[in-house]
Amino acid sequence: MTASVTASTVCSCSVFIVLFSVYVDSQDTxxxxxxxxxxTVRQDSPVxxxxxTKGHIRGRCCxxxxxxxxxxxxxxxxxxxxxxxxxxxxNSSTSFIIDLSNNPIxxxxxxIFQGFNHLTQLLLPSKLECPGGNAxxxxxxxxxxxxxxxGQKNICNQTAQMPWDCPENSFCSPYGPGFFECSxxxxxHGYKCMRQGEFPIAKVLGILxxxxxxxxxxxxxxxxxxxxxx
Ligand SMILES: *[C@@H]1O[C@H](CO)[C@@H](O)[C@H](O)[C@H]1NC(C)=O
Ligand SMILES: *[C@@H]1O[C@H](CO)[C@@H](O)[C@H](O)[C@H]1NC(C)=O
Ligand SMILES: *[C@@H]1O[C@H](CO)[C@@H](O)[C@H](O)[C@H]1NC(C)=O
Ligand SMILES: *[C@@H]1O[C@H](CO)[C@@H](O)[C@H](O)[C@H]1NC(C)=O
Ligand SMILES: *[C@@H]1O[C@H](CO)[C@@H](O)[C@H](O)[C@H]1NC(C)=O
Ligand SMILES: *[C@@H]1O[C@H](CO)[C@@H](O)[C@H](O)[C@H]1NC(C)=O
Ligand SMILES: *[C@@H]1O[C@H](CO)[C@@H](O)[C@H](O)[C@H]1NC(C)=O
Numbered sequence: 001m002t003a004s005v006t007a008s009t010v011c012s013c014s015v016f017i018v019l020f021s022v023y024v025d026s027q028d029t030x031x032x033x034x035x036x037x038x039x040t041v042r043q044d045s046p047v048x049x050x051x052x053t054k055g056h057i058r059g060r061c062c063x064x065x066x067x068x069x070x071x072x073x074x075x076x077x078x079x080x081x082x083x084x085x086x087x088x089x090x091n092s093s094t095s096f097i098i099d100l101s102n103n104p105i106x107x108x109x110x111x112i113f114q115g116f117n118h119l120t121q122l123l124l125p126s127k128l129e130c131p132g133g134n135a136x137x138x139x140x141x142x143x144x145x146x147x148x149x150x151g152q153k154n155i156c157n158q159t160a161q162m163p164w165d166c167p168e169n170s171f172c173s174p175y176g177p178g179f180f181e182c183s184x185x186x187x188x189h190g191y192k193c194m195r196q197g198e199f200p201i202a203k204v205l206g207i208l209x210x211x212x213x214x215x216x217x218x219x220x221x222x223x224x225x226x227x228x229x230x
Pocket of ligand 6: 141
């Protein structure tokens with residue numbers, strides 16, 4: 001649970017709990033992710049280069065070699081896999097690099113990459129935009145028919161560009177490209193913590209694509225109800 005920060009002092013009141021539990025539920029099917037496409041990580045591909053110095057390859061995945069990440073996916077190469085639809089990427093949220101280029105994908109929800117805090121390089125078919133928009137990345141370029149999104153920006157301290165704040169008694173932490181979460185400080189709890197300030201949902205959506213607006217509002221309301229009940 002990457003972004004759930006020091007649990008002992010912090011009571012997390014993630015706005016995205018609903019989606020997160022969906023993600024947890026789907027972990028069983030993860031085994032198929034690395035076998036989703038024939039073969040192994042393509043030789044001399046970006047993920048291959050990354051994995052050479054950082055881990056070992058199994059199927060289309062690169063797994064970490066460090067004791068801290070020996071069984072986590074740190075890279076994923078699903079390029080040239082004839083994938084037309086991506087709904088989620090299971091538990092590859094620990095990835096540093098993901099390659100989805102050279103696939104007939106026509107649209108991709110920003111929510112797929114929610115919680116992908118480590119992601120520093122993402123390769124997409126060139127006609128797709130980087131999740132969270134250009135503003136969520138240090139560098140965006142198109143090369144060899146792929147859009148390369150590099151260096152995830154920390155949305156929480158871009159105050160000059162986007163002057164939003166978490167509600168009083170909470171703090172902001174990044175939660176994947178274009179996403180952040182507000183966690184309550186110690187002694188402050190769920191709904192009350194959120195209620196103390198006006199959560200800037202409109203500003204979050206400001207940098208997301210229009211298609212996500214409906215989903216977010218829906219989540220916002222379900223989450224509010226959930227928080228009220230606890
Ligand atoms: C990672 O470990 C595997 C064996 O578990 C080894 O073959 C590989 O060379 C290691 N990679 C690095 C970068 O140390
Ligand atoms: C593995 O550990 C080394 C140092 O111990 C660190 O430099 C490297 O970034 C780690 N790799 C990953 C993928 O976390
Ligand atoms: C993904 O989650 C499943 C179920 O929790 C687990 O068995 C599997 O080892 C995980 N895979 C990775 C790469 O973390
Ligand atoms: C994509 O994969 C096919 C085989 O599945 C291969 O013939 C083709 O050369 C690959 N294209 C690229 C750009 O790697
Ligand atoms: C992608 O587009 C198809 C039709 O064009 C639509 O059915 C699907 O829901 C879209 N998916 C996402 C994630 O927006
Ligand atoms: C993002 O940056 C790329 C490359 O600089 C550019 O082609 C694209 O139009 C930009 N997208 C938006 C929505 O500004
Ligand atoms: C944003 O915060 C991170 C750590 O929280 C820091 O490393 C980085 O330098 C900050 N960026 C700016 C522009 O202040």
